Amino acid sequence: MKYNFDEIIDRSNTNALNTDGWRSYIFGAEKDRKFPYEDDEFVRMWVADMEFATAPPILDAIRSRLDRRILGYTGLTTDDYSDALSAWCRERYGWDFPREQLVITGGVIPALYQAIEDLTEPGDKVLTLTPSYGFFAHAADYNKTELVVSALHNEDGYYSIDYKDLARKAADPAVKVLIFCNPHNPTGRVWNEDELRRLADIIVSNDLWVISDEIHCDLVRTGITHIPLGKIMPDYPRLITCMSASKTFNMAGMLFANAIIRDDRERRKFRSRNKLAGNLNPLSLAAHKAAYEEGGEWLRQLKEYLDENFRFVKEYFNSELPEAVCGIPESTYLDWVDLRPCFRNAQGGFDGTNLPLFFAENAGVLLEGGDRLFVGSAEGFVRLNLAMPRSIVATGIQRMAGAIKRR
Numbered sequence: 001m002k003y004n005f006d007e008i009i010d011r012s013n014t015n016a017l018n019t020d021g022w023r024s025y026i027f028g029a030e031k032d033r034k035f036p037y038e039d040d041e042f043v044r045m046w047v048a049d050m051e052f053a054t055a056p057p058i059l060d061a062i063r064s065r066l067d068r069r070i071l072g073y074t075g076l077t078t079d080d081y082s083d084a085l086s087a088w089c090r091e092r093y094g095w096d097f098p099r100e101q102l103v104i105t106g107g108v109i110p111a112l113y114q115a116i117e118d119l120t121e122p123g124d125k126v127l128t129l130t131p132s133y134g135f136f137a138h139a140a141d142y143n144k145t146e147l148v149v150s151a152l153h154n155e156d157g158y159y160s161i162d163y164k165d166l167a168r169k170a171a172d173p174a175v176k177v178l179i180f181c182n183p184h185n186p187t188g189r190v191w192n193e194d195e196l197r198r199l200a201d202i203i204v205s206n207d208l209w210v211i212s213d214e215i216h217c218d219l220v221r222t223g224i225t226h227i228p229l230g231k232i233m234p235d236y237p238r239l240i241t242c243m244s245a246s247k248t249f250n251m252a253g254m255l256f257a258n259a260i261i262r263d264d265r266e267r268r269k270f271r272s273r274n275k276l277a278g279n280l281n282p283l284s285l286a287a288h289k290a291a292y293e294e295g296g297e298w299l300r301q302l303k304e305y306l307d308e309n310f311r312f313v314k315e316y317f318n319s320e321l322p323e324a325v326c327g328i329p330e331s332t333y334l335d336w337v338d339l340r341p342c343f344r345n346a347q348g349g350f351d352g353t354n355l356p357l358f359f360a361e362n363a364g365v366l367l368e369g370g371d372r373l374f375v376g377s378a379e380g381f382v383r384l385n386l387a388m389p390r391s392i393v394a395t396g397i398q399r400m401a402g403a404i405k406r407r
Contacts, residue, residue: 046368047385052387081285086099102258114270115209119176131381132181145176157325159189170205170206181213185216211240216331241258249295320398
């Protein structure tokens with residue numbers, strides 16, 4: 001391989017959330033708790049950024065932009081970036097969009113907050129599928145709307161949509177917006193064409209606005225293809241598609257994402273209320289353009305490496321901790337593991353153990369899980385970030401299995 005994904009990179013003293021911000025993020029009110037591990041002894045399998053170096057073509061593009069020596073106010077004044085993004089989408093997904101529909105935001109989450117603010121009034125309802133990313137709930141709360149959830153079916157770790165339940169809840173006149181995660185975080189499902197068409201029928205029948213969070217679209221397992229919801233619904237106007245190279249190429253700190261907004265009125269409203277006020281970070285723009293123009297080979301090799309990490313973890317758990325439900329997700333670099341069978345109470349159900357705290361104290365592993373960090377159907381589950389050198393992954397899961405066995 002041309003790129004070395006086994007390299008261990010020191011992130012200390014960089015103000016990284018991964019190394020320096022985990023106490024308050026994971027443990028909240030218990031952020032001052034003392035642990036039997038020093039901070040640099042923890043295996044960090046929690047926040048969704050990678051322990052891999054950002055792709056070299058991106059770093060080169062940033063250096064080249066720095067060599068211009070002025071970092072003034074910046075905007076999309078040419079079609080270079082939108083052309084790069086469009087070519088990427090055509091090549092990988094057979095899907096494209098009119099250039100005028102593209103709006104740049106400071107990230108998918110800021111776009112989500114802004115769109116819900118635009119599309120709802122206090123007292124309206126927002127619908128999503130669970131388990132879901134916690135910020136979907138935060139965005140609804142921030143805009144004083146009620147979050148309505150439809151739980152996914154879970155059959156031995158494979159998740160599917162409960163269309164009957166979803167249709168019933170979508171029919172509520174107070175439900176104005178569906179937040180749809182495609183591919184799905186945290187379960188890793190890549191929705192197929194039939195699933196998306198059945199979803200589209202519900203959307204159209206209820207005239208819903210849809211915010212389709214597709215930030216994980218590039219991070220599918222080798223041989224699997226992502227289908228944008230916009231490809232299934234080519235003429236539906238009430239669709240906002242959110243994408244970014246940030247997850248794909250490990251540059252979440254660049255705070256840059258694409259919101260593809262079909263409706264002219266909403267697009268104008270979104271732009272007029274965009275907290276960036278139309279300004280872009282010049283380094284972020286250069287980085288994302290380079291990602292879409294020159295990052296394909298790096299991504300191909302990354303996906304191969306991640307595929308092996310997932311296989312390694314599944315085989316290890318099957319051998320050493322067979323009661324855990326651990327599969328290979330169709331997308332993301334995040335493994336959604338059901339540990340309820342490992343933490344049973346006398347009645348045979350989940351005993352309520354705070355899993356992030358348990359593994360921090362007993363294994364020196366930082367991870368996310370439970371309904372405090374996700375929304376619905378998450379108790380007894382953990383989300384493991386496997387985007388790191390395999391040697392670190394091995395240490396982390398060995399420590400986890402050891403802690404469970406000692407318990």
